[in-house]
Amino acid sequence: MLKDDAGDGELLRQLERRMANGEIGRRGFLRLAGALGVQAALAVTLADRVAAASINPPARGIAAGYDYIVVGAGSAGSVVASRLAEDPARRVLLVEAGSGNIERPTLSSPFSWPANLGSDVDWCYKTVPQAHAQNRVFNYPRGKVVGGSSSINAMIWVWGHASDFDNWEKAGCTGWGFDQVKTVFQKIETCGRKAPAGTRGTQGPMHVGPMAVSSPMNEAFLEACKRQGLGVVPDINAPLQEGTGLMDLSVRDGKRFSVVHGYLLPGLKRDNLTLVTDARVDKLLFEGTRCVGVRLVINGQVRDVRAEQETIVSAGAIDSPRLLMLSGIGPAADLRSVGIAPLVDLPGVGQNLQDHVALPSFVAETWEKGVPGSRLDTHAFFRTDSSSPVIDAQALFIPGVLPPSTLKRDEGYTLWAGLVRPRSRGRVKLLSGEPGGPLHIDPAYLSDPTDLRALMQAAQWCRDIGNSAALASVRKRVHFQPPATRGELAEFVSRSIDSYWHPTSTCAMGVGELAVVSPSLQVRGVSQLRVADASIMPSITSANTNAPSIMIGEKAAQNLIGA
Known part of the structure; x- marks a missing residue:
């Protein structure tokens, strides 16, 4: 309860604490801040700050199962999860191994x-x-925070050369030519x-x-x-x-604008999107060759969480192949050499870096x-x-x-x-x-x-x-x-x-023997599992890779929801 004798500054701080504790939502915060005479633009900034600072929900808020689980809240994963959650009937869990705190000047x-x-x-x-x-x-820096490398990079925004994507399509990746991805890039941006x-x-x-x-x-x-x-x-x-x-x-407005701002914070306003940070995914769970969820480690505690529809791995060009291999998907001989029983012999996993x-x-x-x-x-x-x-x-x-x-x-x-x-x-x-x-x-x-x-x-x-x-x-x-x-x-x-800090292509999309995912980003040899991040590029784009990674997240979401 707000104190009547508190000054306006203390009242505003109490509002921020109440929003951070989940006692009021964003809309309620804006309404009450307006009643205190706070200008609308400042109120929106304060609401975003509180949301960003409290982006890490407690582990007890994780349910036993969801429709979709997305591994990695980086450039592609934040997009996939936020787009999936646009339908309130879909329950989506987004898992991030890094921090949820983006409130620092750097x-x-x-x-x-x-x-x-x-x-x-x-x-x-x-x-x-x-x-x-x-x-x-x-x-070899990689982002260990929500937003992934889009939160720590140099912020250069380049689509890539038209021939990059046309070459993907010529190699068998139907739907990934420049004419198709151009409309996705346009959908992503406000230029x-x-x-x-x-x-x-x-x-x-x-x-x-x-x-x-x-x-x-x-x-x-x-x-x-x-x-x-x-x-x-x-x-x-x-x-x-x-x-x-x-x-x-x-x-x-003179500040970094990452996928956290463009996708994740707006997505987290929806009750059907759950984000957990500082949570490591140790392996993907399978029944036969059907992926049914993930094994999480949170604060040293192990939890298995089921995905009724699909699991989407968006952990980046280093950790996406790592997770597939830890789960038994990869070059069989290499897996056996470290004591992992192969589930699917997929020789392209980790190759083509x-x-x-x-x-x-x-x-x-x-x-x-x-x-x-x-x-x-x-x-x-x-x-x-x-x-x-x-x-x-x-x-x-x-x-x-x-x-x-x-x-x-x-x-x-x-x-x-x-x-x-x-x-x-x-x-x-x-x-x-x-x-x-x-x-x-x-x-x-x-x-x-x-x-x-x-x-x-x-x-x-x-x-x-x-x-x-x-x-x-x-x-x-x-x-x-x-x-x-x-x-x-x-x-x-x-x-x-x-x-240049642009690793790609370690779970390459294609149709050949070394292809890891299909043009719809489904992992070969298993079901209900996709990869969506820079690792799926058959060949690296001809410039900075963040914008193409976000485009890949949008394309993955379109494939999943049939848009």
């Missing part, structure tokens, strides 16, 4: 995202030593940039667009690209095109310090070989200084070169039959020599852009650039590459 600021890497909201995976990258071990009618989404749950304030150095970079023969494209992001231009970012790689390719000191608060928001896509039919490289123009330079952050600019169509293929496999045990993560970077040659060309391209006359007005002196000789350049690339 998870909301568009500028502070690097601080998330290596923190408690990162699974902090590591690769095995990379034989073609001087045996270095790479950090904040001006675009020709019918090209971008205008009423979707994800708010995306260029940054409101951009670095004044961007114009010089765009001019440098033009002089290099690369056109400036008004909207380079959707679909991805050859050229250069401003990025779209999943940002709204693909990832983008990038490396710093130019750093220059500027005459003036950078604009406070400016961030990476301009990129270019180009072909490293003029005979190639499609783009294969991405350049990131960063209005700030990154290693290996020792300049201060705001004293210069950096160019990164990225490979977006890698040919190298790696794998994920179990090293133990124990849930939560160690993993063998091997992206096999540069194992295909074509990737090394392409990255050498991309680094040279960035060096030429960085030294161009168009940037002379801002460039005081060059602090770092790749070597010029071919042998030194090859060594530099192998020494300098780093992950």
Whole structure:
């Protein structure tokens, strides 16, 4: 009960506590806050904050069974669960192994995202030593929080190249060509940039667009690209095109806008969607080859929960294959080697790991310090070989200084070169039959020599852009650039590459022997089980993978509900 003699501030705090405790709902909070004279926009912000802070319901709220269980509240899983719950007759359980607390500055600021890497909201995976990258071990960050990697990433929003999806369809993935996925991308987004009618989404749950304030150095970079023969494209992001231009970012009102904001929080207003966080799924449960639910571990207690209709695994390109293998689905010999009895011999599980790689390719000191608060928001896509039919490289123009330079952050600019169509293929496999045990993560970077040659060309391209006359007005002196000789350049690339943090394709969709899921995302050899996340990509998309992962979640939901 509210106290009559309390001040307005204390009354509002009591309202927040009552909403957090479940005594009043969102609608009741907004109505009572309005009665206190709180402006509507502020009341909505406070309600969202309370909902986000209390996103983790107690374990006792979990029922013995649901119609659908979704494993993983990341970029795809949050979409699947929220869409399924739109029908009040469906009971949906969404299970997240990470935290439910998104109330921290590094998870909301568009500028502070690097601080998330290596923190408690990162699974902090590591690769095995990379034989073609001087045996270095790479950090492999993955989001350990609701929203998954969409809550910790750099927020770059790119659909992918039209040929990415057309190639999926040509390989047998019916319904995944660009003409089909284009309408899904449009359904997802509310785009904040001006675009020709019918090209971008205008009423979707994800708010995306260029940054409101951009670095004044961007114009010089765009001019440098033009002089290099690369056109400036008004909207380079959707679909991805050859050229250069401003990025779209999943940002709204100066803050990160992840699937938590676009899908999960609105979905949790429905009584038929239950979210449990800090809950590990140890294995999938089967009756014969029919998946009937999951085994959860919450606060050290084991609970089996049934799924009457289907279970959807959306744990990402590392943990989705891990869960399948722990449940007996995967390469039979590998499973037996760690003491797991195979249920289905599915050799493609964990295979076909693909990832983008990038490396710093130019750093220059500027005459003036950078604009406070400016961030990476301009990129270019180009072909490293003029005979190639499609783009294969991405350049990131960063209005700030990154290693290996020792300049201060705001004293210069950096160019990164990225490979977006890698040919190298790696794998994920179990090293133990124990849930939560160690993993063998091997992206096999540069194992295909074509990737090394392409990255050498991309680094040279960035060096030429960085030294161009168009940037002379801002460039005081060059602090770092790749070597010029071919042998030194090859060594530099192998020494300098780093992950782009876009692992995909370890539960690849297709029709061949190594396909793990069908074009409807059903796991081969079993029933009532699907995978929906970046792991199902037959081949990696030609740019940042978050928007395609959300699209995959939407497509999975359409398959499940017959839309």
